[in-house]
Amino acid sequence: MSSCAVCRGSFEPFLSFGRMPIANGFLDRAQFAAEHYFELAIGFCARCGMVQLAGQVERERMFHENYAFFSSTSAAMAGHFRGFAEEVRAARLAEDDAFVVEIGSNDGILLQHFARAGIRHLGVEPSANVAQAARSRGVRTVVEFFDEELARGIVAEHGQADAVLGANVMCHLPYLQSAVAGIRRLLKPRGVLVFEDPYLGDMIEKTSYDQIYDEHAFYFSLTALERLFGEHEMEIVDVAPQDVHGGSMRYTVAHRGAHARSAAVDRQLARERELGLAEPARFERFRRKVEESRDELARLLRRLKAEGRRVAGYGATSKSTTVTNFCGITPELVEFICDTTPAKQGRFSPGMHIPVLPHAEFAQRRPDYALLFAWNHADEIMAKERRFTAGGGKWIRYVPSVGVSG
Ligand SMILES: [Zn+2]
Numbered sequence: 532m533s534s535c536a537v538c539r540g541s542f543e544p545f546l547s548f549g550r551m552p553i554a555n556g557f558l559d560r561a562q563f564a565a566e567h568y569f570e571l572a573i574g575f576c577a578r579c580g581m582v583q584l585a586g587q588v589e590r591e592r593m594f595h596e597n598y599a600f601f602s603s604t605s606a607a608m609a610g611h612f613r614g615f616a617e618e619v620r621a622a623r624l625a626e627d628d629a630f631v632v633e634i635g636s637n638d639g640i641l642l643q644h645f646a647r648a649g650i651r652h653l654g655v656e657p658s659a660n661v662a663q664a665a666r667s668r669g670v671r672t673v674v675e676f677f678d679e680e681l682a683r684g685i686v687a688e689h690g691q692a693d694a695v696l697g698a699n700v701m702c703h704l705p706y707l708q709s710a711v712a713g714i715r716r717l718l719k720p721r722g723v724l725v726f727e728d729p730y731l732g733d734m735i736e737k738t739s740y741d742q743i744y745d746e747h748a749f750y751f752s753l754t755a756l757e758r759l760f761g762e763h764e765m766e767i768v769d770v771a772p773q774d775v776h777g778g779s780m781r782y783t784v785a786h787r788g789a790h791a792r793s794a795a796v797d798r799q800l801a802r803e804r805e806l807g808l809a810e811p812a813r814f815e816r817f818r819r820k821v822e823e824s825r826d827e828l829a830r831l832l833r834r835l836k837a838e839g840r841r842v843a844g845y846g847a848t849s850k851s852t853t854v855t856n857f858c859g860i861t862p863e864l865v866e867f868i869c870d871t872t873p874a875k876q877g878r879f880s881p882g883m884h885i886p887v888l889p890h891a892e893f894a895q896r897r898p899d900y901a902l903l904f905a906w907n908h909a910d911e912i913m914a915k916e917r918r919f920t921a922g923g924g925k926w927i928r929y930v931p932s933v934g935v936s937g
Contacts, residue, residue: 532830532892533572533574533581533585533586535576535578535579535581535618536581536583536587536704536705536706536707536748536749536757537579537581537583537707537708537755537759538576538578538579538581540576540577540578540579540616542575542576542577542578542585542910543574543576543800544573544585544702545572545573545574545575545811545814545817545818546571546572546573546574546743546814546817546818546821546851546859547571547572547817547821548571548572548739548816548857549570549571549744549854549856550566550568550569550570550571550856551568551569551570551571551744551745551852551853551856551857551882552566552568552852552881552882553567553745553852553881553924554745554746554850554852554853555746555849555850555852555881556690556852556875556881557847557875557879557880557881557887558878558879558880558884559878559879560879563879563884564627564884566908568882569586569744569745569880570585570586570664571584571743571744572585572586573585573750573878574845575809575811575814577811578753579758580752580754580755581749581751581755581756581759582731582749582751582752582755582807583748583750584682584743584748584749585746585751587705587748590869590883594742604889605933607775607910607911608640608775609640610823611773611775612640612641612644612698613644613861615641615698615725615727615781615913616644616645617644619631619694619696619725620644620645620650622646623694623725624650624693624694624724625746626693626879626893627709628651628915629650629651629693629694630650630651630652630653630654630689630690630691630692630693631645631650631651631652631693631694631695631696632654632694632695632717632823633651633652633653633654633655633691633695633696633697633698633699634655634677634694634695634696634697634700634701634704634710634726635655635656635657635677635697635703636654636655636656636662636665636672636697637656637658637661637669638661638664638665638668639654639665639666639668639669640655640662641696641698642665642670642671642672642696643665643668643669644671644851646668646670646671647669647745651689652670652671653672653673653685654657654670654671654672654673655672655673655675655676655677655681655685656668656672656673656674656675657674657676658674659674659792660874674816675715675832676706676707677704677710677737677832678706678710678713678825679709679712679713679716679896680709680713680869681708681713681809682712682713682716682717683713683716684894684922685717686716688781690724690873691718691719691886692717692718692719692721692722693719693721693722693723694722694724694725694803695714695717695718695722695723695724695725695726696724696725696726697724697725697726697727697728698719698726698727698729699729699776699779700726700728701726701728701748701751702728702729702747702748702749702750702751703746703748704749705748706747706783707748707749707759708759708851711759711760711765712763713764713801714765715764715765715779715786718785718786720786720789721784721785721786722782722786722789723768723783723790724765724782724784724785724871725782725783725784726781726782726784727775727776727779727780727781727782727872728751728779728780729742729747729750729751729776729779730751730752730772730778730779730780731750731751731752731776731808732752732778732780732803732808733777733778733779734750734777734778734895735776735806735808735813735817736778736802736806736815736931737778737931738817738820738821738824738930738932739777739778739930739931740817740821740824740852740853740857741848741850741853741854741929741930742749742776742777742816742850743853744849744850744852744853744864751780751781751802752808752809753770753780753796753799753803754765754800754803754804756782756810757800758798759781760784761787763863764787765779765782765784765785765786765787766785766787766792767781767782767783767792767795767796768783768784768785768786768791768792768793768796769782769783769793769795770775770782770783770785770790770795770796770837771795771907772797772831775825775905776905776907777907777930780799781937798849809844823885824929824932824933825857825858827929827933828854828858828860828865828927828929828931828933829858829859830904831859831927831933832860832864832876832927834857835864835865835899835900836863839895840899840900840902841865841896841898841899841900842864842865842866842898842899842901842902842927843865843867843868843869843893843896843900843901843902844865844867844868844869844880844885844901844902844904845869845893845901845903845904845905845912845916846870846871846903846904846905846908846912847868847869847872847875847880847887847904848904849907850904851868851904852880852881852882852917853882854929855880855882855883855885856881856882856883859900860883860885861883861885862884862885862886866885866896866898867885867887867888867889867892868880868885868886868888868904869887869888869889869890869892869893870887870888870889871889871890872889875887876889891914893919894918894919895922899923899924899925900924900925900926900927900935901924901925901926901927902927903918903926903927903928906929907932909928913926920937923937924937925937
């Protein structure tokens with residue numbers, strides 16, 4: 532039995548991936564022997580409705596001075612964050628001397644838009660290397676984990692905030708209760724929390740099990756979040772689906788009674804009841820589909836190998852660590868993974884130790900097939916790799932189902 536990180540209730544995981552390495556732990560050959568492994572499993576707490584990892588990896592193992600994920604590597608994501616910033620500025624920052632705090636501000640991809648407009652801001656980012664990248668863009672950043680104690684310190688030094696923002700970060704916080712208590716403390720009476728994270732409904736509908744890895748402590752539904760914020764005298768006043776990270780949801784949260792609640796909230800709650808996002812049977816069905824998807828992808832790659840086809844991975848994402856380790860994708864099946872992030876190049880993928888090479892190697896080595904690990908950026912990638920496709924290169928996808936396309 533596992534203990535719920537939100538309500539301390541107990542639950543049995545509905546799906547285990549077995550032994551897994553740190554998802555973003557791209558490593559050198561000399562580090563293979565000391566690589567850290569843990570059992571990755573996910574469960575549903577029937578008491579509070581939260582879908583979450585069973586057991587958490589110590590946060591310092593994941594977020595540190597060598598953290599390899601820089602938000603600004605995708606042009607599409609840069610555009611997404613520009614839109615996010617504009618929306619918050621237009622709708623939520625009416626006051627003079629507005630103050631914006633971002634939790635998990637990474638390399639400043641979102642806050643830079645506030646910094647440039649001369650808006651008072653503060654980024655909170657535990658990974659020192661990405662925080663440094665933000666500072667060099669003029670984004671004021673403290674290297675810390677966000678919790679209630681830090682929120683207290685921010686209020687003492689800067690006052691309360693008009694907006695607290697989070698993009699793909701709330702679901703990373705195993706100490707979620709403390710973070711929400713801190714947000715409540717940090718927000719002005721009419722202030723709002725606006726955050727977005729991968730959405731449980733999309734993950735279930737698309738069988739996108741690669742969203743499940745150590746950094747994602749929680750898989751949010753509106754139903755579970757509404758209960759959590761309610762315990763802190765807050766409420767969700769708006770929701771808006773986002774077409775990023777394979778399907779995300781943006782939530783706007785305020786002190787209870789401070790803002791009118793949009794009709795979109797009730798519509799989404801009804802949709803979640805239809806989807807069965809609070810029913811164990813739904814998760815059991817998801818588990819079966821995940822295991823079928825794993826078997827099918829492994830079969831396909833073994834068949835291509837037997838036929839003498841060469842396969843490369845496209846995008847050394849954190850998500851790919853779940854897929855390669857769960858499906859047993861060794862360097863014999865996928866000879867390398869190309870990636871544009873310099874911090875990953877020349878290193879090896881966690882667990883399976885597939886070489887990660889610069890993007891230029893993709894064209895030079897001319898694989899027959901590309902296994903699309905960065906499937907959430909498919910449109911951007913297909914436009915960029917027209918030459919590969921035109922030259923007969925084939926794409927292997929596994930979300931929402933395993934398939935090959937030209
Ligand atoms: Zn619970």
